[in-house]
Amino acid sequence: MDKSSIHFAKGCGQGVREEIMDILDVHNMALSEKYLGMLTDVGVSTNGAFKYLKDGVWKKIQGWMEQTLSTGGKEVLIKSVAQAVPTYSMACFRLPRGLCQHIDGLLRKFWWGSKEGKRKTCWVAWEEMTKPKYLGGIGFRETELFNLALLTRQAWRLLTEPDSLSARVLKAVYFPERGFFGSRT
Structure with missing residues (x-):
């Protein structure tokens, strides 16, 4: 204790x-202001609260931009490192749409590259690149949809395991009189 x-x-x-x-x-x-790498108090201004995610992704990508990487190397780095940076926060909070779009934009810029400070031409739309490989895409995750999927998984746990400690605490705080679907938060 x-x-x-x-x-x-x-x-x-x-x-x-x-x-x-x-x-x-x-x-x-x-x-402390952080616990397990996340802010303990998000508050109303979510854009400012999650700025560390944008900075974390940018820091990773910035270090890779100086290196000459193959497309396979870029794909592995984006999928296994850059898209993993915000995963824990996305499992707990719904990120603002603008932040998700900004992170996707950083990943697109890194994928297509730049030469002498100018962006290269994007030959394929991002929507095509986020499709699974068996449908002709590259399999990148769309940040906003992945965020919603992680939060949906949390909701599923609340519904299927209502006697768990986390479900009981969340029920007591956010929807004490109504069921999960009757809550507004």
């Missing part, structure tokens, strides 16, 4: 904090 810590929302009063800490026998409060 000495290694455990608890994080409270900004609006939680000091008396409630102390009472919960006594009940749980946890005496350390987490004050």
